[in-house]
Amino acid sequence: MAGLDSLYQELILDHSKRRVGAADLAGTVEPPHSATSHQRNPVCGDEITLRATLAGGSDDDDGEVVSDVAWEGLGCSISQASASMLTELARGASTAEVARLTEGFREAMRSKGKLALDEEVFGDAAALSGVSRFTARVKCAMLAWVALEDAVRRAHPSAG
Amino acid sequence: MAGLDSLYQELILDHSKRRVGAADLAGTVEPPHSATSHQRNPVCGDEITLRATLAGGSDDDDGEVVSDVAWEGLGCSISQASASMLTELARGASTAEVARLTEGFREAMRSKGKLALDEEVFGDAAALSGVSRFTARVKCAMLAWVALEDAVRRAHPSAG
Amino acid sequence: MSATPLTAEKTAFDPRAVRDDFPLLGVEVNGEPLVYLDSAATSQRPRAVLDAERSFLETVNSAVHRGAHTLAAEATELFEGARETVAGFVGARPEQLVWTSGATAGLNLVAYSLGNAAAGRTVPGHEDAVRRWVPGPGDDVVVTEAEHHANLVPWLELAARTGATVRAIGVRDDGTLDLEAAAALLSERTAVLAFSHVSNVLGVVNPVEQLVSLAREATGGRALTVLDACQSAPHLPLDLPALGVDVAVFSGHKVLGPNGVGALYGRAEVLQALPPFLLGGSMITTVTLEGADYLPPPQRFEAGTQPVSQAVALAAAVDYQRAVTDRFGATALLEHERALERRLREGLRGMPGIRLLGDAPEGVERVALQAFDVDGVHAHDVGQVLDARGVAVRVGHHCAQPLHRRFGTTASARASAALYTTEDDVDVFLDALSGVRSYFGVA
Amino acid sequence: MSATPLTAEKTAFDPRAVRDDFPLLGVEVNGEPLVYLDSAATSQRPRAVLDAERSFLETVNSAVHRGAHTLAAEATELFEGARETVAGFVGARPEQLVWTSGATAGLNLVAYSLGNAAAGRTVPGHEDAVRRWVPGPGDDVVVTEAEHHANLVPWLELAARTGATVRAIGVRDDGTLDLEAAAALLSERTAVLAFSHVSNVLGVVNPVEQLVSLAREATGGRALTVLDACQSAPHLPLDLPALGVDVAVFSGHKVLGPNGVGALYGRAEVLQALPPFLLGGSMITTVTLEGADYLPPPQRFEAGTQPVSQAVALAAAVDYQRAVTDRFGATALLEHERALERRLREGLRGMPGIRLLGDAPEGVERVALQAFDVDGVHAHDVGQVLDARGVAVRVGHHCAQPLHRRFGTTASARASAALYTTEDDVDVFLDALSGVRSYFGVA
Numbered sequence A, B: 001m002a003g004l005d006s007l008y009q010e011l012i013l014d015h016s017k018r019r020v021g022a023a024d025l026a027g028t029v030e031p032p033h034s035a036t037s038h039q040r041n042p043v044c045g046d047e048i049t050l051r052a053t054l055a056g057g058s059d060d061d062d063g064e065v066v067s068d069v070a071w072e073g074l075g076c077s078i079s080q081a082s083a084s085m086l087t088e089l090a091r092g093a094s095t096a097e098v099a100r101l102t103e104g105f106r107e108a109m110r111s112k113g114k115l116a117l118d119e120e121v122f123g124d125a126a127a128l129s130g131v132s133r134f135t136a137r138v139k140c141a142m143l144a145w146v147a148l149e150d151a152v153r154r155a156h157p158s159a160g
Numbered sequence C, D: 001m002s003a004t005p006l007t008a009e010k011t012a013f014d015p016r017a018v019r020d021d022f023p024l025l026g027v028e029v030n031g032e033p034l035v036y037l038d039s040a041a042t043s044q045r046p047r048a049v050l051d052a053e054r055s056f057l058e059t060v061n062s063a064v065h066r067g068a069h070t071l072a073a074e075a076t077e078l079f080e081g082a083r084e085t086v087a088g089f090v091g092a093r094p095e096q097l098v099w100t101s102g103a104t105a106g107l108n109l110v111a112y113s114l115g116n117a118a119a120g121r122t123v124p125g126h127e128d129a130v131r132r133w134v135p136g137p138g139d140d141v142v143v144t145e146a147e148h149h150a151n152l153v154p155w156l157e158l159a160a161r162t163g164a165t166v167r168a169i170g171v172r173d174d175g176t177l178d179l180e181a182a183a184a185l186l187s188e189r190t191a192v193l194a195f196s197h198v199s200n201v202l203g204v205v206n207p208v209e210q211l212v213s214l215a216r217e218a219t220g221g222r223a224l225t226v227l228d229a230c231q232s233a234p235h236l237p238l239d240l241p242a243l244g245v246d247v248a249v250f251s252g253h254k255v256l257g258p259n260g261v262g263a264l265y266g267r268a269e270v271l272q273a274l275p276p277f278l279l280g281g282s283m284i285t286t287v288t289l290e291g292a293d294y295l296p297p298p299q300r301f302e303a304g305t306q307p308v309s310q311a312v313a314l315a316a317a318v319d320y321q322r323a324v325t326d327r328f329g330a331t332a333l334l335e336h337e338r339a340l341e342r343r344l345r346e347g348l349r350g351m352p353g354i355r356l357l358g359d360a361p362e363g364v365e366r367v368a369l370q371a372f373d374v375d376g377v378h379a380h381d382v383g384q385v386l387d388a389r390g391v392a393v394r395v396g397h398h399c400a401q402p403l404h405r406r407f408g409t410t411a412s413a414r415a416s417a418a419l420y421t422t423e424d425d426v427d428v429f430l431d432a433l434s435g436v437r438s439y440f441g442v443a
């Protein structure tokens, strides 16, 4: 079960229950400078709805930050933990930083165990490094990240 | 080439050129007590149109004979020879006899070389015995026989 | 099957007697011997099947029905011999058996054929026969809530194209079909009744003959009955003509045979009346630039190069299955199936936090296949923990979303058996499963 | 290909170096060593292909894209890796490659997808794109007179369902397409232009880029261009994106791979706009009893269990072909193809009573495949005599009845080569053929 524990680290099981940022979005009104993205994992059918709110910044991203992330969704522990960890990481980060983090996360997830996430940079989400060796679960870990990427794009002034 | 010669016996090559009964049916009027059958070999697309004329007999076949057979068609040497041989054999035979011969011929053709046709009974057509070992060519040999069977059925008074 | 006498004294079938015939079953997964309980997704193939295909490919392989050369003639004989063997497997005559690339293709064949008929492309001389089965505006296609997407989406799209409505016979909490609802749903507006013999989630054997006679009465003989036999073919002896359905399909890869091949059985009059679906070579008599004439069935439905080596291998799978049956007796095999089914279900039932999807009462016929969910743990996490113990089960919606929705969930885990499944397999699975909830801290 | 420099000094490719890789080529037929000249019907498979499939089935086999267990994940990786390999074989990206059960299925996919669009089943957001390609009353589907039935009958039936007309670009006596007629035939009413890269009878390489740009101009960018690459894929390096066609298909069993698998390539925008064809599992996002939403391409077109082991084996065929190419050089292989083509054609040309179907002049690119008829001897009799010498050729209409009609015949014989065909094969064939007319007493 050593392999299994490398996937389901304590932090993951923990976050999958804490679910930082989990909220009841249905029926709430989207605040200004927000956008919502709905993503679905085609393998399992699980879904996430994630809302990102931006603050500050101008046309050219300078100083633009993700002021809030909230999401709702059902899915496996990996997907729930990943959404929770991402929320912690992204809240208050600049959109440029979030884009960089997402790129790095994606690269690590696709690396089949070759790249590990740096805890200094990724915080708790670094515990998801082990997922990349379980190719069938990579989409679980990516789900929230793809949703945030999409929501930020939509919320961005120039997208309107 | 021994196998080949058992298929293409002299008699077959001969009949494939003589083509007994070959006629130009298109545009001719069907005589009374005749019927025409059109058959196609699905493997190769070759066709035969065969007309049988009946004479004598009553409702119960007694004394009914195939007074004439005429056909037109294009096809391989086996199919042409078989039509020619069948014409010779069937002309003047009773419909009951033709039915029996057709059954025997079909059985031999399906026997994969196990049954040989009796020359006393089948005349020149006995030379087609060898065809049954060439399963892809059995339909060639059968084509005219199926057409005659069908034409007799159609020409038969009770069929009208 | 219910007529089979069960006597305790009879020599039991022990699947360990056949396991060595299946090379894949010997692999290790995560350092553990594989416990393969995903046979409902795809079965493993015995060496005899692999050898039959290879030997065909090394000695006979060539295009069938087309060439006059010796190899082509030999290949054609093996291919048509395979048709006879596989037809015999389901009690049918060879001309009632159409090769397909699988059950999905077979069900699409029926739906698209009716769609073509709806667009006026009927078979000369058979217009009236097919017209009854063609759904139009105001007509219904009736399915069940338990259908695999393969027996649902083709009908949804056909209905969308023709203006008909798809209605579904409900499933009861215990996994059996609501036959009263079925009787109420079927009417003279019902053009097609499509249902599965055994759902790939519930494992319950549906009462086919009863449904067929219900359909005959309630629709005034109108409805075409279409049976999805994907999950019965691997578990039960089948006699499709005796079941009375018009059409049935199954897949080779679920009955110890290869991927890429399946079969559609049809009653002779039905096949004769259905217009073609896939179009191309080897299914025509004449083609001009104005139109085409089509061969009679089964060739009418077999356009293009067929899965020839796969058909030959599927026949080898049938022969293998028959040899095992001859050796141990049909009764022993069925008894073993039931024993596995019981062990699986009772084991699951006895475990806290486990809910069976469709826990049919004693007396309802079932096969050894069971989906379940685990309270507080997502199905994929369940599957992952089992995998770490070498146990392969299927997780997800199993291509049956409406059924999962009906049971108030989006995903489940499923364990399913085949000829080679042992009681040990079930026990290892149950043991591994018993640790899942505590692993995730929910028990 | 025309840019490849031919130098006499270069080391030639000798197919004897690969023949031992093909087990079937060692068989005897009628006591003679087999001379297999029927590769255009189906090619033989190298041991590497048979081994790859077997090894997959013995160690990894399981359902792809569905399971979370280790075998399923490994199978999925091999399956998607195969997609990448086979896409690379035709210059495409993996997401542009859809698995099919063969070329016939691929062409039916396109025709039925357009038929579904015609019935209003378009992809949300892509209605306008697909609408151009949907033939309606008064519109044309343009094909050529040389098409295989697989690239003709689906269009005939689509036209019959939608009220459109099928028109055919003529073939000249020399086997080349009548491009002037093509220019006159194509118009803004042309919804689809479907044509083969190489006809399976004529062996002439059609000018794809020229036809595509003709179609673009003459139809105002309207027509969907569909290429049947069945007979080019075995003989020529392919770069489908560079050819500019919208869609192309080929079959695995003609390129040293297994039956039951093929591929459809499509430009990304085209695949995105085409509605699904086969319906069922693994191609949906959500299914309710009211309707279904579909995945993006390529999954949208891959309903049900795919030919997984066959896809893996087809990738092995591509790898094998690549290894041979790397070893001998692409130029050497093309030179050998040309040498065979020339030997075949010149041998036939020099023989009394032989007529080539489409005897293209020097300078027209061809592949080593030639149909012919023999004065006074039916094609099946020709084939039979050759078979007695162990020579396997194809006889009949080769699923191209309109083309045979255009050449005033119903059947022909055809010799066709593959990677493993030697000059000796051609010589034995020519020698056996030279005795045919005298055997039947017509010379």
Ligand SMILES: Cc1ncc(COP(=O)(O)O)c(C=O)c1O
Binding pocket: C281, C303, C304, C305, C306, D040, D041, D102, D103, D104, D105, D148, D150, D151, D196, D198, D199, D200, D228, D230, D231, D251, D399
């Ligand atoms: C030119 C051409 N198109 C289409 C096909 C059909 O291919 P398949 O039978 O593999 O579907 C063939 C082969 O028979 C062919 O030669």
Ligand SMILES: Cc1ncc(COP(=O)(O)O)c(C=O)c1O
Binding pocket: C040, C041, C102, C103, C104, C105, C148, C150, C151, C196, C198, C199, C200, C228, C230, C231, C251, C399, D281, D304, D305, D306
């Ligand atoms: C009940 C049922 N129907 C249809 C199918 C579809 O079969 P295939 O994917 O082999 O086409 C399956 C298997 O996935 C099934 O279990």
Ligand code: FES
Binding pocket: A041, A044, A045, A046, A075, A076, A077, A078, A079, A139, A140, A143, C380
């Ligand atoms: S299994 Fe659905 S998101 Fe992980």
Ligand code: FES
Binding pocket: B041, B044, B045, B046, B075, B076, B077, B078, B079, B139, B140, B141, B143, D380
């Ligand atoms: S080949 Fe056509 S009838 Fe013999």
